[in-house]
Amino acid sequence: MRKAIALFSLAAFSALMLGACGGNSIMSQNPPGGPAMAPASLTIHDNPPAGVTVLSFEITVTGASLQPSDTSKPAVAMVREPEEIELEHLQAESALLANLNVPAGTYNSLSVSFANPHMTILNQSGAPLSLPNGQSCGIGQACEFAPKLNQSMVTVQAPMAPFPITLSANSPLALDLDFNVNTSIQAGDLSITPAVTVGEMEGMHFVGRISAIDATNKTFTLQLGFTGMSMTIATDASTAFNFDGVCAANNFSCLMMGEVVSVLAQLTAPGTTPLAKEVELFAPENELALIGLVSKVDVAQNQFQIVIRDLFVENSQMSSIPMGLVITVQILPEANPLATFSIDSDGMTLPAGLNFASLSDMVIGQAVQIHPIVPITITGAPPNVSITVGTDKVRLEPSPVTATITAINASANPPNFTLGSLPMFFTANGITAIQVDVLTTTQFFNDATGLAGLSTGNTVSVGGLLFNTTGTPTLVAEKVLLRTP
Missing domain, CATH: 2.40.50.320 (Copper binding periplasmic protein CusF)
Known part of the structure; x- marks a missing residue:
């Protein structure tokens, strides 16, 4: 199963994604005789912090809207209901928040509102920490608390990239909103001042229990984990099914009510539901x-x-x-x-x-x-x-790790690179480096064209399987995202 780590994505057809436990799909059809519409999508992911280790970071997206360059036109709402998101597992993935059509035209900004942050931290600072509401977090202790939210709304606007954006009718464009946890958490009191940037979306990931199956149209509906939101997923002849020998057919017929499945999906057509590239059995029907x-x-x-x-x-x-x-x-x-x-x-x-x-x-x-x-x-x-x-x-x-490349060995079998400057979560437990094995199936994103596109000193987020090997742990990379400085 892959993990998601994107924030918002925006397109000529509009979909919204938030990194964490998931998101829901919001669909809108072009009204008859109405203005030309463009499909847009929005996703969200995070950028891990240094210092005190954040084990879990949840926040609710209460709204998101696109503001047309023509200020006489109303803003276009991207989120119709609050979405609770867990960000820490979205370092190398994206999660969909909305998928709808918006009027074609030029947009100058994106505003996103947040509420109810909640964190679990591991205190490896060497001294007790004072938390809100009189809580104290001892040395080496994992503590849950609700940090103060200093600013509830953030706006990304021109000339900050990628705005202004012109959306053409029936021409998809997906954007990704990156929630930088490191910058957002204030060192003094661990309060939250949201810091976000916008880029292009690469894809999305969902894990949920199947609550409906439409065999005629080859779609199914997922109930997503903690959020409880529903997400309709489309499949086609190219969708790969992996049911680990439980269902030899490995096709749509393997889907059963109550199964938990992991889905990798993309937004491929204006205003349509996400199309599954891969569907993998996560847990049998009705199993916890x-x-x-x-x-x-x-x-x-x-x-x-x-x-x-x-x-x-x-x-x-x-x-x-x-x-x-x-x-x-x-x-x-x-x-x-x-x-x-x-x-x-x-x-x-x-x-x-x-x-x-x-x-x-x-x-x-x-x-x-x-x-x-x-x-x-x-x-x-x-x-x-x-x-x-x-x-x-x-x-x-698969789990994500974000760190700095300290060495590259392209001639090894398999080729690999070494991650150093690891999060304190690792270093406090004696792990100072991780070897990342690169396979022929490893995917590279954010202008990284493969191992040759990486250099020592680059910061990357790697998603893959982590193994407890002798000397240093080994991470077999499924995805490598090059982080911008």
């Missing part, structure tokens, strides 16, 4: 599934900790768990069938020697999907809640 970032591994106690990033459940006890919470996952004892470990390779041929077969193969920074066993154990009261859940399945999923 939970996604999180590994923040601690304790082999001696046969357990690990994760920061929850998404949850797909039909269970009242599990559904009460909030996004961003740090929970303990206990591998079931030998009296039960031992937990199975697997890899979501997404069709990649992995280099030899990379394993994910037991707890000893786990390392902080990995993203994993687990099958939680209920009931769960809850002790304490907010903000000091402790949750332990058992599992019998752990699957390695």
Whole structure:
């Protein structure tokens, strides 16, 4: 499964994307006899911070609007209802917020409004931190809190790129709004002053439970994780299906109500629903599934900790768990069938020697999907809640890392580069470098034309599978995004 990390995308047909847990599709048709319309799309992603490690960052997009250059014309609303987004997993992906037609013409600015930020941080500063509402975050402690929002609206306008933008009728153009977490978080009190830039959108990613299937039109509807929003997805003859042997046909007929699937999609035609490039089975029908970032591994106690990033459940006890919470996952004892470990390779041929077969193969920074066993154990009261859940399945999923390239080895097999200046989340745990393996299937974005287009000193966001290899961890790259200085 791929993770999303884009912010807003805008097009001649208008779609809006926000990076995190997902977004919803908003469709609008050209009115008969009305003005020429242009399809536009908007996405969102984030840029990770330095210093105190942000494990989870949620914020609600309450509105977004395009302002025509002709100020006598009304602004065009891009978001019709609030969208709650988790940004930290969107460092190498994009998530769709809206997809609608807007009047053709020239637009001078984009305004976006935010509300209700919520963060989970890991305090590795060497001293206790004072948080809002009298909270204190101890050394080495993961803490949830609601930071102050200093500014609720941000406007990107000409002459700041890419504005002004001229949208032609029936001519798609997608834009991406990058929410820079590093710049947005204020060092003094960890309050939030949103900082955004706009660029072109590359694609989008969704994970959700199938709530409707239209076999005639070859579309299906997803219920998206924590947000609960619905997203309709189109397929065609070129859509690739991967059901890991569960359904040998590997086509549209494999889709079943209640399954959780991962979808890579693109906006390809004016005003249409997102078209799936790949559909992958994430969890069987009606099976509980939970996604999180590994923040601690304790082999001696046969357990690990994760920061929850998404949850797909039909269970009242599990559904009460909030996004961003740090929970303990206990591998079931030998009296039960031992937990199975697997890899979501997404069709990649992995280099030899990379394993994910037991707890000893786990390392902080990995993203994993687990099958939680209920009931769960809850002790304490907010903000000091402790949750332990058992599992019998752990699957390695792609995770993002943003850092600086310190070395490139194009002649290696496979070619690779080294990431240094890693986030404190890694360095505080003794990880100072990560080797990134580049495959023939690795995708490069933001003007990076492949390994030859990268240089030492570049900052990149890499999405892929992270392995606990001897010496330094190895990240097998699915996507590499070159960050602008």
